[in-house]
Amino acid sequence: MEIREIEEKDNRTMEQIIKRSLESFNLDIPGTAYFDPQLGHLSQFYKEQPHAKYWVAVNEQDEVVGGVGIAPFGEMEGICELQKLYITPEAQGKGLSKELMKAALDFAKGHYTHCYLETLKKLETANHLYSKLGFQQLDRPLDGSEHGAMDAWYIKELS
Numbered sequence: 109m110e111i112r113e114i115e116e117k118d119n120r121t122m123e124q125i126i127k128r129s130l131e132s133f134n135l136d137i138p139g140t141a142y143f144d145p146q147l148g149h150l151s152q153f154y155k156e157q158p159h160a161k162y163w164v165a166v167n168e169q170d171e172v173v174g175g176v177g178i179a180p181f182g183e184m185e186g187i188c189e190l191q192k193l194y195i196t197p198e199a200q201g202k203g204l205s206k207e208l209m210k211a212a213l214d215f216a217k218g219h220y221t222h223c224y225l226e227t228l229k230k231l232e233t234a235n236h237l238y239s240k241l242g243f244q245q246l247d248r249p250l251d252g253s254e255h256g257a258m259d260a261w262y263i264k265e266l267s
Contacts, residue, residue: 109204111211114151114162114175121172122164122194123147129194133230139257141192150192154179159188159219163211165195165204173199176208178216178223182252186221187263193234205237213241217266224250226258238262 114122130142146153154162154177162177174195181189190212195204216223226249227234239245243262250261 109168109173109199109202109207110166111163111207112166114154114164116151118164118172118175119149119151122150122162122175122192125172125174125196126192126194128196132197133228135228135257137257150175150177161212161215162192163208165199165208167199174204174208176205176212178212180220181224181250184250184252187250188216188220188223190216190223190225205234206241209237209241213264213266220266223264223266225262226253227260227262228258229260231260235260 126141126147127136130136130140136142141147150162154160157179160177160179162175164172164175167173176193177191178188179191181187190209193205193208213223225238225243227238229235243264246261246263248261249258
């Protein structure tokens with residue numbers, strides 16, 4: 109597996125990975141990433157944001173099998189958001205989420221003091237990973253949250 113920054117050629121594949129993953133949990137609903145307007149052009153979206161990046165994981169056949177992004181969170185000074193961490197079912201269970209998050213958090217440490225994320229309680233594997241990596245669960249979303257369907261929120265101090 110190789111982790112690299114997203115390229116324009118990866119946009120469609122990542123969009124499909126994200127949509128299929130959400131569909132598999134019946135989360136192809138408003139208030140999730142499924143309807144994010146930038147979903148079809150992630151490479152451009154992250155290039156246009158200050159202190160933002162999106163990484164993809166590619167297998168030995170150079171096929172994209174997952175990705176994750178970091179971008180500023182709203183207007184909040186020093187806070188970034190971990191975004192769109194999705195992996196194909198075939199690539200799950202191999203530590204890839206952890207590797208993608210390491211790349212994202214290493215980058216974030218150079219630009220932010222805290223990293224925020226939003227998810228759903230029913231995504232138990234993801235929640236377990238976030239806790240394991242030092243994210244603290246919050247009682248409610250930070251002001252400025254755009255994904256109303258989420259019911260679990262985490263923050264991590266970056267040092």
